[in-house]
Amino acid sequence: MKPIVSFDMDMTLLDHETFEVPASAVRAIEELRKNYIIVLATGRDMDSHYSAGLKGKVNPEAIVHTNGTKITVGDTLLYESHMSRKLKQDLLMFAKEHGLAVGVTIGDDDYYIHPQRVTEFDVRRWGQCGRRYQDAWRLLEMNVPSMCYIGEPEGAALIEAAFEDLRLPLFAGREGADIIEKKNSKARGLAILCEYFGTTMEEAYAFGDSMNDYEIIQAVGTGIAMGNGDPRLKAVADYVTSDIDDDGVYRACVHLGLIKK
Numbered sequence: 001m002k003p004i005v006s007f008d009m010d011m012t013l014l015d016h017e018t019f020e021v022p023a024s025a026v027r028a029i030e031e032l033r034k035n036y037i038i039v040l041a042t043g044r045d046m047d048s049h050y051s052a053g054l055k056g057k058v059n060p061e062a063i064v065h066t067n068g069t070k071i072t073v074g075d076t077l078l079y080e081s082h083m084s085r086k087l088k089q090d091l092l093m094f095a096k097e098h099g100l101a102v103g104v105t106i107g108d109d110d111y112y113i114h115p116q117r118v119t120e121f122d123v124r125r126w127g128q129c130g131r132r133y134q135d136a137w138r139l140l141e142m143n144v145p146s147m148c149y150i151g152e153p154e155g156a157a158l159i160e161a162a163f164e165d166l167r168l169p170l171f172a173g174r175e176g177a178d179i180i181e182k183k184n185s186k187a188r189g190l191a192i193l194c195e196y197f198g199t200t201m202e203e204a205y206a207f208g209d210s211m212n213d214y215e216i217i218q219a220v221g222t223g224i225a226m227g228n229g230d231p232r233l234k235a236v237a238d239y240v241t242s243d244i245d246d247d248g249v250y251r252a253c254v255h256l257g258l259i260k261k
Contacts, residue, residue, distance in 0.1 A: 002037050003203035005258065006064070006190055006216065007249070009042040009051075011172050011209045012226055013058060015244050021057045024250035029058060031259040036205075037061050037197055041186040043178045043212050045070065045145070049108040062196075064189030067169075067180045067212050069145030071189050079192055081184060082143045087165075089140055091147065091179070094162055101150040102159075102179065103136050111136045112150075121150045121175060147179040169211035172230060178212050187215035205258070207249060208233060224252050 007013050007029075013021045029038060041064040044051045055063075062073040071079040083091075095102035095113040101121075103112030110131040112118050122129035149156055149168060156168040156177040168177035186206075194201050204220040206213070209229035217223030217237050225237035226248050234240045241252035253259045 001198040002035060003199050004039050004190065004194060004197065004205070005032050005036045006039040006041045006186075006204060006206040006220070007058070007060075008186075008208040008210070008213050009040060009044055009046075009054065009058075011228060011244055012207050012213075013040075013244075013249065014054065017245065022244065022247065022249070024247040025244075026057070028250040028253045028259055032253065036258070037199070039064065039190065039193060041068075041190055041206065041208075041213075041216055043067050045105075047072075048105055050105055062193050064186050064193065066145045067178050068184040068186050068189035069180070071192055073193070073196065078196060079189070080145065081181070082145055083147070083181065085140055087163075087181075088144055088147075091159075091163065091166075092136060092139065094159065095149075098155075098158060100155045100159070102147055104139065104144055104147045105131075106142065106144070108132055109134045111139050111142075118150050125173075125175070146181070146184070148176060149179055150176040153177075169214065170230075172210040172228070180212070185215040186213065187219035190216055190220070205256070207252070209244070222256065224256075 038060045039062045040060040045065045046055050046063050064071055069081050092113055101114045101117035110133050113136045115133045119129045153174055160168050165182055167180055167182050170177045201219055202221040205222045206216045206220040207224045208217055209226040211230055223237045225234045225240045227243040241248040254261045
């Protein structure tokens with residue numbers, strides 16, 4: 001069976017400056033597809049409203065969604081986990097008491113404690129906010145794989161200190177973090193896919209840029225950090241390539257002999 005090459009989405013494949021996948025990365029993926037299984041391993045739920053159209057830019061054979069809490073091969077669901085009602089309630093109460101923006105996007109709707117902080121973030125980053133906010137407490141009755149925190153790194157550290165079963169890897173821009181149960185990770189998700197496809201983690205390659213890629217970069221045979229990535233990720237990677245806007249994916253694939261120039 002062909003080995004896996006796994007890609008993070010945001011700021012590994014998807015350039016936030018252009019909101020496009022660089023043409024060189026698209027070219028590299030099409031060449032890789034001949035000899036490798038293409039997998040997306042992302043903090044996004046690639047089936048959500050905010051990821052509409054992005055799957056088509058890559059056409060992966062399988063996806064590790066939301067940092068390993070959901071795994072799909074085509075339309076087949078291989079794995080899914082959800083936060084317990086108590087964990088969701090405790091987390092939302094903590095966020096309310098400490099003025100933290102915590103919640104999640106499900107479908108077309110956004111469920112956040114302190115949504116005004118999310119709006120401020122969106123306007124600062126994108127110039128507008130088109131979110132459809134709903135009552136965050138409705139999450140207690142919904143299936144929630146993971147959540148997000150929007151804010152400064154200090155808030156993420158505060159949550160991690162209060163919840164021993166959670167980890168909050170910061171976004172690349174350090175203006176928020178994924179909220180993940182420690183039992184889940186991109187690495188665990190990729191291991192499930194390796195078993196499904198009959199290949200191994202030792203044969204796999206993984207590209208990433210932020211701290212939610214930390215485990216997967218270490219777990220695979222060859223971990224590649226983007227030049228624009230977090231310095232802590234670069235420190236554990238087997239290879240550090242150039243920035244996303246400097247053909248980082250393509251250059252790494254050529255350097256590692258995965259494709260020909």
